[in-house]
Amino acid sequence: MAGVTSPDGKxxxxxxxxxxxxxxxxxxxxxLRLARIDRPIGWWLLLLPCWWSAALAALAGRAAFPDPVHLALFLIGAVAMRGAGSTYNDIADRDLDAQVERTRSRPLPSGQIGTRAAALFLVLQALVGLAVLLQFNRTAILVGMASLLPVAIYPFMKRVMSMPQAVLGLAFSWGALMGWVAAFGDLAAPAWLLYLGTVAWVVGYDTIYAVQDIEDDEIAGIRSSARLFGRGLKPAIGLCYAVSVTAIAIAAALAGAGALGCLGVVLFAFHLGWQVYRLKPGDGRGALTLFRSNRDAGLILFAGLAADAVWRGLS
Known part of the structure; x- marks a missing residue:
């Protein structure tokens, strides 16, 4: 099917x-559209686990605030690597994207950009991400490099497994390890638990995102957790979110979080519960709104953890 796009390329x-x-x-x-700059929710969702991890590290290390240099580097890296990952994904999926109404207007399937130009753009963005990664300690560099494996295989998982969101979770949650290892040069239980909780969070919110494409995915033969869960969609997302909150709460406790950190976790949990309550399986537009609201949920959690570190620094 030939790609189609709006006259202005949106x-x-x-x-x-x-x-x-x-x-x-x-x-x-x-x-810029290929890098998803016009859809900033992607880099926010990649960035937030990095910031959570940096905040946990601040609590565990009794620092007055998450390292501001690390926070800034994570921001630059998240934008660059989200763009690189999206470009890579779109190169791999350009034929499938042409068969789905929501994605056929993307630059590659619609013919706005050629594959060779997209590949060169991918390299440029990856070099920016590499420059950011090299600012950290050696262990953090190695951990960051390891993230390339789930990133590389994710675009092909929707062809072979019923829940490709699990692989996306492994990739998109990597920042939950990076903030901790950047601060301490190693990985400990709070970082691993935060990673587990973030993986479950990603599976939950990306299942909500996949609600938009259920009908087209069935026609194109694209697999997703939204199709897999079927009538059990809301309970399954609720279970993912419950695992997420539990693991993150334990991670925060092990890192020494106090009342403000716990409040952040509780408010985060309420936000996720609200998403499940509001979700309507046949409402694609509403699903997109709920998916995007995870930026706010993530910022709430970060604010609680960071405020806890600041409060301790002032006490």
Whole structure:
């Protein structure tokens, strides 16, 4: 099926009125869309586990605040690597994307960018990510490099397994390890528990995201957790979120979180419960809104953990 796109090249699920569509030079817009700059929720969701981990490390190390240099590097790295991962994913999925209504307007299936140009853009973004990674200690560099394995295999999992979101969770949760190892040069139980909780969080929110494409995915033969769970969709997402909150709560306790950190975990849990309550399996637009709301959920958790570290520093 030939790719189709709107006359101005906008992608179907982009943020309305984004600066990419209003202010960026027209020649750059397809590349910015390929990197998902017009859909910032992706880099937020990649960034937040890094910030959670940095906050946990601050609590465990009795620091007054998560390392601000690390927070800034994680921000730059998240934007660059989200763009690189999305570019790689779109190169691998360009034929499948042409068969799904929501994705056929993307730059590759719609013909706005050629595969060779996309590959060169991928290399450029990966080099930015590498430059960021090299600012950390040796162990953190090795841990960061290891993330490339789940990133590399994820685009192909939707062809061979019923829940590719599990592999996405392994990749998108890697930041839960990075903040800790960047601070201490090793990995301990709180970091691993945070990683486990983040994987479950990713599976839950990406299942909500996949609700948008259930009908097209069935036609194209694309597998997803939303299709797998079927009528049990809401209980399954609720279970994922329950595992997430439990693991993150234990991680926070082991790191020495106090009342403010615990409050952050509780409010995070309430937000996830609200998502499950509001989800309607046949409402794709509503599912997208709930999916995007995970940025707010993640910021709530980070705010609680960081505030706890600050409070201890002032006490």
């Amino acid at each position: 992608v179907a699920d982009a943020v309305a009125g984004h600066w990419v569509d209003r202010l960026a030079p027209r020649a750059l817009r397809p590349y």
